Amino acid sequence: xxxxxxxxxxxxxxxxxxxxxxxxxxxxxxxxxxxxxxxxxxxxxxxxxxxxxxxxxxxxxxxxxxxxxxxxxxxxxxxxxxxxxxxxxxxxxxxxxxxxxxxxxxxxxxxxxxxxxxxxxxxxxxxxxxxxxxxxxxxxxxxxxxxxxxxxxxxxxxxxxxxxxxxxxxxxxxxxxxxxxxxxxxxxxxxxxx
Amino acid sequence: xxxxxxxxxxxxxxxxxxxxxxxxxxxxxxxxxxxxxxxxxxxxxxxxxxxxxxxxxxxxxxxxxxxxxxxxxxxxxxxxxxxxxxxxxxxxxxxxxxxxxxxxxxxxxxxxxxxxxxxxxxxxxxxxxxxxxxxxxxxxxxxxxxxxxxxxxxxxxxxxxxxxxxxxxxxxxxxxxxxxxxxxxxxxxxxxxxxxxxxxxxxxxxxxxxxxxxxxxxxxxxxxxxxxxxxxxxxxxxxxxxxxxxxxxxxxxxxxxxxxxxxxxxxxxxxxxxxxxxxxxxxxxxxxxxxxxxxxxxxxxxxxxxxxxxxxxxxxxxxxxxxxxxxxxxxxxxxxxxxxxxxxxxxxxxxxxxxxxxxxxxxxxxxxxxxxxxxxxxxxxxxxxxxxxxxxxxxxxxxxxxxxxxxxxxxxxxxxxxxxxxxxxxxxxxxxx
Numbered sequence: 001x002x003x004x005x006x007x008x009x010x011x012x013x014x015x016x017x018x019x020x021x022x023x024x025x026x027x028x029x030x031x032x033x034x035x036x037x038x039x040x041x042x043x044x045x046x047x048x049x050x051x052x053x054x055x056x057x058x059x060x061x062x063x064x065x066x067x068x069x070x071x072x073x074x075x076x077x078x079x080x081x082x083x084x085x086x087x088x089x090x091x092x093x094x095x096x097x098x099x100x101x102x103x104x105x106x107x108x109x110x111x112x113x114x115x116x117x118x119x120x121x122x123x124x125x126x127x128x129x130x131x132x133x134x135x136x137x138x139x140x141x142x143x144x145x146x147x148x149x150x151x152x153x154x155x156x157x158x159x160x161x162x163x164x165x166x167x168x169x170x171x172x173x174x175x176x177x178x179x180x181x182x183x184x185x186x187x188x189x190x191x192x193x194x
Numbered sequence: 195x196x197x198x199x200x201x202x203x204x205x206x207x208x209x210x211x212x213x214x215x216x217x218x219x220x221x222x223x224x225x226x227x228x229x230x231x232x233x234x235x236x237x238x239x240x241x242x243x244x245x246x247x248x249x250x251x252x253x254x255x256x257x258x259x260x261x262x263x264x265x266x267x268x269x270x271x272x273x274x275x276x277x278x279x280x281x282x283x284x285x286x287x288x289x290x291x292x293x294x295x296x297x298x299x300x301x302x303x304x305x306x307x308x309x310x311x312x313x314x315x316x317x318x319x320x321x322x323x324x325x326x327x328x329x330x331x332x333x334x335x336x337x338x339x340x341x342x343x344x345x346x347x348x349x350x351x352x353x354x355x356x357x358x359x360x361x362x363x364x365x366x367x368x369x370x371x372x373x374x375x376x377x378x379x380x381x382x383x384x385x386x387x388x389x390x391x392x393x394x395x396x397x398x399x400x401x402x403x404x405x406x407x408x409x410x411x412x413x414x415x416x417x418x419x420x421x422x423x424x425x426x427x428x429x430x431x432x433x434x435x436x437x438x439x440x441x442x443x444x445x446x447x448x449x450x451x452x453x454x455x456x457x458x459x460x461x462x463x464x465x466x467x468x469x470x471x472x473x474x475x476x477x478x479x480x481x482x483x484x485x486x487x488x489x490x491x492x493x494x495x496x497x498x499x500x501x502x503x504x505x506x507x508x509x510x511x512x513x514x515x516x517x518x519x520x521x522x523x524x525x526x527x528x529x530x531x532x533x534x535x536x537x538x539x540x541x542x543x544x545x546x547x548x549x550x551x552x553x554x555x556x557x558x559x560x561x562x563x564x565x566x567x568x569x570x571x572x573x574x575x576x577x578x579x580x581x582x583x584x585x586x587x588x589x590x591x592x593x594x595x596x597x598x599x600x601x602x603x604x605x606x607x608x609x610x611x612x613x614x615x616x617x618x619x620x621x622x623x624x625x626x627x
Contacts, residue, residue: 017469020468020469020472021465021468021469021472023472023475023476024465024468024469024471024472025468027260027261027264027447027471027475030257030260030261030440030444031261031264031448032444032448033444034261034440034441034443034444035441035445035448037441038436038437038441038445042436055257055440056253056254056257057252058257059252059253059254059257060248062251062257062260062472062475063247063250063475063476064247064251064479065472065476066473066475066476067476067479069469069472069473069476070472070473070476070480073473075473075474075476075477076217076218076220076477076480077217077218077219077477077481077531077533077534078212078216078217078218079212079213079215079530079531079534080215081213081215081529081574082213082214082215083214083215084215094214095215098215098216101211101220101221102217102220104227105220105223105224105227105484108223108227108239108240108243109223109244109246109247111240111244112240112241112242112243112244112245113244113245113248114244115240115244116244116245116248137248137252141247141248141251145247
């Protein structure tokens with residue numbers, strides 16, 4: 001029988017990949033908008049009405065919709081010099097503590113951005129050129145941090161589970177053993193560090 | 195507690211959290227939130243930090259980042275990398291250490307579309323190292339060259355880390371991108387000189403290749419037009435003031451996407467490229483948010499202003515302080531990754547350096563150069579680990595041994611940047627509005 005953590009992980013991952021793909025599609029929207037703006041402005045002296053508004057509001061989804069997917073695939077840069085040198089129970093206790101710090105931050109940002117959304121909703125602000133209501137983009141922030149918090153809770157439960165029984169393998173946390181102070185990411189063509 | 199002392203404690207705790215393995219973005223944010231909570235109460239901490247993600251994401255200037263990152267991932271699928279290496283090999287193969295030089299040249303070309311150091315090193319470890327081994331090249335030299343070649347990505351536009359620097363210190367992204375070009379070319383030239391000297395001293399390290407007909411050389415150039423187009427659009431557009439950095443990146447992405455499509459990129463590859471783009475974009479934004487929360491806390495403590503004041507009252511020449519900063523980056527580069535170094539140093543060091551009269555654009559290029567040197571210095575030279583990670587049969591010590599001669603070259607490059615700031619500032623200063 002499948003472990004409940006694994007089932008939750010797979011369900012959440014589907015949501016995260018969906019969000020990341022929407023974010024990727026918005027990257028292409030920004031690309032198209034940029035090209036259209038140049039053509040419109042350069043050739044026809046007719047810039048796109050609301051170009052800046054579109055880019056700025058789209059960027060919220062681009063930046064936010066991938067945060068949980070990034071955490072799910074351990075994409076956040078961190079040093080593994082110390083933690084990578086550990087093994088067994090101490091390693092997973094340390095992972096759980098590190099993830100708890102992340103969860104604390106995610107919850108604070110969720111609460112703060114929710115307050116920010118409520119203000120935008122009550123005041124009813126909109127963008128300067130084409131009047132897009134700003135509450136839409138402000139709402140995306142707490143929603144994204146809520147998904148990130150759910151991901152972190154799963155990872156913490158997984159780390160605690162392995163810490164209690166170090167002979168088992170993690171179900172939710174991708175295993176990487178770079179242990180050399182590098183970004184904790186899969187190495188290969190997709191690796192990115194500036 | 196005295197606020198300035200609290201600021202110093204905050205920096206110390208941040209270092210501790212990063213070292214014990216908390217992701218850099220979350221480590222910076224938690225210290226920032228904790229500090230604001232202690233000084234101003236929980237409501238202020240939640241309120242101030244909660245605004246940051248939305249306020250930062252809706253910045254037009256930042257929209258350049260996902261596009262630059264997308265260019266890099268799509269370029270891989272477009273086969274541009276292999277084409278660049280083959281062209282460089284045919285043109286430079288006969289020179290002393292020609293394949294190694296070709297690798298540097300092609301790395302620079304790939305950097306022009308990727309902007310990511312470790313990605314460049316990983317790609318060329320797969321592409322160039324086997325070819326150099328096959329031609330009898332010394333393995334340490336081959337490994338060292340790909341590790342060093344990757345560092346060019348930070349200077350040659352589009353450089354993601356220069357964009358991050360620009361956002362953190364609120365400097366013009368367009369000027370920063372232009373500022374990296376000449377130092378990038380100088381770095382490339384000096385790496386080539388190092389290869390030539392090393393091979394002249396010991397020709398057995400790199401046997402020379404057989405001659406190639408001119409027609410083949412000319413044919414190979416058709417493989418690199420994509421790179422030339424992207425570089426031309428990004429630099430030309432920004433330099434002549436025709437486009438904003440975001441617009442030039444949009445056109446660059448469209449060019450690369452078109453090339454990838456004509457070369458048969460499948461939907462599944464586009465999906466993979468976009469997922470990598472989004473993952474990297476989210477990672478960078480998380481870091482930016484974390485740093486900005488941390489910087490808000492530091493500003494409340496007054497610590498950066500105090501450090502600036504103390505530095506200005508030091509009875510030593512500004513260049514001595516600058517040397518101290520360079521040395522600090524060199525030491526930090528041995529144990530920290532690039533983003534970690536930027537976060538820890540910029541909020542405190544940047545105001546002091548600017549108060550001493552140094553140019554912010556020039557300092558950005560210098561900082562990024564120092565970070566890149568950190569990528570190839572032991573014990574935590576990330577590029578060297580990437581080479582070793584892709585090719586576990588090449589021992590890490592061998593990679594570091596291969597990199598060693600280039601570190602001498604790096605000293606020369608840093609000296610040029612410090613002694614002749616014009617090489618950095620010439621292009622941005624003549625840029626048209």
